[in-house]
Amino acid sequence: MYTVIGLPRTRTFRVIWMLEEAGLDYDLIPAPPQSDRVVAHNDLGKVPILLVEGEPLTDSTAILNFLSDRHEVLTYPAGSMERARQDGLTHFLLDQFDAALWTAARHSFILPEEHRMPAIKDSLRWEMRRSAKALARRIGDGPCLMGEVLTVPDILAAHCLNWANVAKFDLNLPELDDYLARMQARPAYKAAVARGQAALNSDAG
Structure with a gap:
């Protein structure tokens, strides 16, 4: 189970879509940039944030690559x-x-x-x-x-x-x-x- 923090109209949507394509379970907490909930995990106040076993990951593209590599979806093998x-x-x-x-x-x-x-x-x-x-x-x-x-x-x-x-x-x-x-x-x-x-x-x- 993943937790996504951010508003859907932002780059957060990329992560939500990726999780849906991969068929993965997740919670979505709709929090705006610079809100206390966001700043608690990213001092720059930017979204999205993905909580993985309590640890925050930031930057939408980094999150997409993490999910694709971890679950072997929406990607080709590294080195190909x-x-x-x-x-x-x-x-x-x-x-x-x-x-x-x-x-x-x-x-x-x-x-x-x-x-x-x-x-x-x-x-x-x-x-x-x-x-x-x-x-x-x-x-x-x-x-x-x-x-x-x-x-x-x-x-x-x-x-x-x-x-x-x-x-x-x-x-x-x-x-x-x-x-x-x-x-x-x-x-x-x-x-x-x-x-x-x-x-x-x-x-x-």
């Missing part, structure tokens, strides 16, 4: 060429998508107002559209980024594409729209959405 390509996709998505979206969020509502530079978002949108075209070329013929098999990069890609839509980055690429629709149609994705909403409703009640 497929794993090297998988890891390359992971770093590409973190560098070109996650970093741009996070920087845009920081300059929109996270940083103190006197430290925000709203004009940087135009540059980020241009850069991400360029990266989106590269991602579209990498999708290929399979339903997932690496063909028929769902891997950790798919969770990152789908989450970032949805984040881009919410942030109005307007990538306008049918290949990516179709890919995101396939990911969102997965039973585990739908289960993660439902689990997150149920946790929020329970917390509110």
